[in-house]
Amino acid sequence: MTSLVVQTSFLGDMVLTTPLIAELAVRGPVDVVATPASAGLLDNNPSVRRVIVYDKRRSGRGIRGFRRIARDMRASGADVVYLAQGSMRSAALAMAAGAGTRVGFASSAGRPLYSRTVPYRQDLHHAARLWQLAAPDRVPTTEQIRPRLYPGHAERAAVDALIGASRDARPLVALAPGSVWGTKRWPYYRELARELAPAARVVVLGSPDDCPLATEILAAAGPGAVDTTGALSLLGSAELIGRCAVLVTNDSAPQHLGSAMGTATVTVFGPTVPAFGFGPLAPHSIVVERAGLECRPCDKHGPPECPLGHWKCMRELPARDVAAHVRHLLTIITQPT
Numbered sequence: 001m002t003s004l005v006v007q008t009s010f011l012g013d014m015v016l017t018t019p020l021i022a023e024l025a026v027r028g029p030v031d032v033v034a035t036p037a038s039a040g041l042l043d044n045n046p047s048v049r050r051v052i053v054y055d056k057r058r059s060g061r062g063i064r065g066f067r068r069i070a071r072d073m074r075a076s077g078a079d080v081v082y083l084a085q086g087s088m089r090s091a092a093l094a095m096a097a098g099a100g101t102r103v104g105f106a107s108s109a110g111r112p113l114y115s116r117t118v119p120y121r122q123d124l125h126h127a128a129r130l131w132q133l134a135a136p137d138r139v140p141t142t143e144q145i146r147p148r149l150y151p152g153h154a155e156r157a158a159v160d161a162l163i164g165a166s167r168d169a170r171p172l173v174a175l176a177p178g179s180v181w182g183t184k185r186w187p188y189y190r191e192l193a194r195e196l197a198p199a200a201r202v203v204v205l206g207s208p209d210d211c212p213l214a215t216e217i218l219a220a221a222g223p224g225a226v227d228t229t230g231a232l233s234l235l236g237s238a239e240l241i242g243r244c245a246v247l248v249t250n251d252s253a254p255q256h257l258g259s260a261m262g263t264a265t266v267t268v269f270g271p272t273v274p275a276f277g278f279g280p281l282a283p284h285s286i287v288v289e290r291a292g293l294e295c296r297p298c299d300k301h302g303p304p305e306c307p308l309g310h311w312k313c314m315r316e317l318p319a320r321d322v323a324a325h326v327r328h329l330l331t332i333i334t335q336p337t
Contacts, residue, residue, distance in 0.1 A: 001027045001028040001079045001080065002028050002029045002030075002031075002076065002077050002078045002079050002080075003024040003027065003028065003029070003030045003031070003078055003079070003080050003081075003082060004030075004031045004032070004033065004073060004076050004078035004080070004081045004082070004094075004097075004099070005017060005020065005021055005024065005030060005031070005032045005033070005081075005082045005084055006032075006033040006081060006082065006083050006084060006085055006090045006093070006094065007032060007033065007034060007038070007084040007085050008033060008034065008035050008038075008054055008056065008085045008087075008090060009084075009085045010038075010253070011037060011038050011041070011234065011253040011256075012252070012253045012255070012256040012278065013038075013084070013085070013126070014034060014038035014041050014042075015041060015147045015149065015253070015256035015257065015259070015260055016126050016127040016130060016147055016256060016278075017032075017084050017130050018041075018042075018045065018047070018147045018148050018149070018260070019127050019130070019131050019140070019144060019145045019146065019147060019148070020082065020084065020130045020131050020133060020134055021042075021045070021047045021048060022047045022148060023131055023134045023135065023140075023144070024047075024082070024134055025046075025047035025048075028079075029049040030047055030048055030049055031048070031049050031050045031051070031052060031073075031076040031078065032048055032050075032051050032052065033051075033052045033054050033069070033073065033090075033093075034051055034052070034053060034054065035053070035054060035055070035056070036053055036055050038234075039051050039053050040233055040234055040235060041149060041234050041235065041238075043150070043152065043235055044150035044151070044152045044235075045148070045149075045150050046150070047148075050076065052069065052072045052073060052076070054069050054093075056089070066092075066093065066096070067096070069093060070093055070096035070097045071097075073093060073094070073096075073097035073099070074097040074098050078097075078099060079100075079101065080099070080101040080102075080103060081094040081097070081099040081101070081102050081103070082103050082104070082133045082134065083102060083103065083104030083105075083108065083110060083114065083133075084104075084130050084133065086104050086105055086107075086108025086109055086110050086111070087108075087109055087110055088109050088110045088112075088113070089110075090110055091104065091108075091109075091110025091111075091112075091113035091114060092110070092113060094113070095113050100115070101115050101116065102114045102115045102116070103115070103116045103117075103118060103133055104117060104118070104133070105117065105118055105119070105120040105129075105133075106118065106119055106120060107120040108120075118132055118133050118136040119132075119136070122277070124139075124277060125145060125277045125278075125279065125281065126276075126277040126278055127145040127146075127147060127281065128140050128145045128277075129277065131144060131145055142281075145281065146259065146260075146262075146281055147256060147259050147260035147281065148260055149235060149238045149257065149260040149261065150235075151235045151236065151238055151239035151242070152235070154236075155232075155233065155235045155236040155238070155239040156239055158231075158232055158233075158236045158239075159228075159232070159236060159239045159240045159243065162226060162228050162231060162232070162240075163203070163226060163240075163243070166201075166224070168201050168224045170199060170200050170201040170224070171199075171200055171201065171244075171245040171246075171330055171333075171334050172200070172201050172203055172243060172244040172245060173196055173200040173201070173202055173203070173244060173245060173246045173247075173248065173326060173330075174203045174204075174205055174240065174241050174244040174246070174247045174248070174249075174254075174263075175189050175192065175193065175202055175203070175204050175205070175217060175247075175248050175249075176204075176205050176206055176247065176248070176249035176250070176252070176254035176255075177189040177204070177206060177210060177213045177214075177217065177250070178206040178207060178209060178210040178213065178229075178250075178252065179250045179251070179252040179302070180252070181252070181271075181301050181302030181303070181304070182302070182303070182304040182305060183270055183271045183298075183299075183302045183303055183304065183305065183306055183311065183313075183314065184250045184251055184252060184270055184271065184272065184301075184302040185250060185314075186250055186268040186270065186314050186317065186322075187314060187315065188317070188318065188319040188322070189213065189216075189217050189248075190216045190217050190219075190220045191220070191318075191319035192248065192319040192322055192323055192326075193217045193218075193220040193221035193225070194220040194221070194319075195319055195320060195323035196221070196323055196326060196327075197220070197221050197222045197225075199327060199330060200245075200246075200326070200330065201224045201225065201226075202217065202218070202221035202224075202225040202226075203225070203226045203228060203240065203244060204217050204218060204225070204226070204227050204228065204229055205228045205229060205232065205237050205240060205241070205254065206229040206230070206254075207229065207230060208229065208230035210229045210230070211227075211229045211230055213229075214227045214229040215227070228240060234253075234257070237254065237257055238257045238260060238261050239261075241254065241257050241258050241261050241263050242261035242262070242263060244263055245263075245264070245329070245330055245333050245334060246263070246264050246265070246266065246326050246329045246330060246333070247263050247264070247265045247266070248265075248266045248268070248322065248326060249265060249266075249267055249268070250267070250268050250270075251267055251268070251269050251270070251272050251278065251302070255267050255278075255279075255280050256278075258280060258282050258285075259280055259281035259282045259285075261282070262282050262283065263282055264282055264283065264284040264285055264286075264329045264332075264333060265280040265282050265285040265286070266285070266286045266288060266322060266325050266326055266329070267279065267280050267285070267286070267287050267288065268288050268289075268314070268317060268322065269287055269288065269289040269313075270289070270290070270296075270302070270311075270313040270314040270317075271296065271297060271298045271299050271302045271303065271306075271313055272297050272299065272300070272301070272302055273289065273296060273297045274287050274289075276297070276300070284329055284332060284333065286325045286328075286329065288317060288321065288322055288325060289313070289317070290312060290313045290314075290316050290317055293312055293313055295307070295308055295312075295313070296313050298313075
């Protein structure tokens with residue numbers, strides 16, 4: 001059986017779709033429709049036959065672009081299309097591609113065009129929900145829903161060039177301070193770097209937009225700290241995270257890279273909550289959140305500004321508490337076996 005997976009949501013969603021892709025690959029070839037931003041996450045993935053890049057804001061715009069992507073999807077010869085992204089546009093593409101079987105969530109906007117719907121289980125991690133598109137009558141194991149990414153030689157070489165050979169015996173701790181959602185950005189990464197400097201070599205990762213934050217963090221972290229913001233691809237960032245003992249991140253894409261690479265993750269949740277189904281999956285991972293606030297959660301993703309103006313969900317999570325969690329994980333992970 002040939003499968004086609006449509007996933008054109010956020011970067012983290014693509015990472016969390018890799019368990020579904022792996023499950024479908026057991027049955028036959030799998031092609032994936034991805035955005036230009038997320039397509040590179042599937043490089044070297046042995047479960048993926050072909051990636052169809054859908055740039056819905058440029059080359060895929062309008063009727064002409066829609067028809068071109070539909071033709072590419074039809075050429076895959078898929079027996080079943082799995083709508084991991086549930087918009088009406090994605091469902092219409094599957095219809096236009098001539099897919100006889102179109103599977104998606106019963107709660108999705110595109111459900112009128114599906115031939116089969118699957119319940120959207122609020123009580124499951126999103127990776128498990130996506131996995132159930134292939135097997136709705138089964139609950140996957142922890143191992144089955146662990147994401148997988150496959151950095152290659154280019155990514156390893158890029159990380160080698162940035163980290164370099166070092167006699168620094170301190171374990172690497174990655175800090176990912178950025179997020180596209182303003183209220184998800186925990187404000188104390190600089191203070192955290194200062195707390196961790198005696199015990200860890202800090203590495204800062206993120207997009208070019210995070211460079212100013214990285215400058216502040218590195219100044220606090222002292223000698224040996226490394227700035228990789230804007231210098232690595234997504235798979236390169238995954239490779240870097242895979243070499244670190246611990247990752248500290250907001251509820252954003254780096255958390256899911258950590259899950260894919262098996263790196264213990266401390267995730268800071270503010271306006272969102274793990275109950276949404278997007279928490280860390282790597283062993284030993286820890287969630288840090290301000291409990292007891294009636295205003296949490298305030299948004300599905302995280303608004304640009306706090307609706308109430310106080311932003312307590314982040315401001316009342318001090319760096320010393322997060323640092324204590326990191327030190328605890330370092331004790332567990334770096335102790336001799």
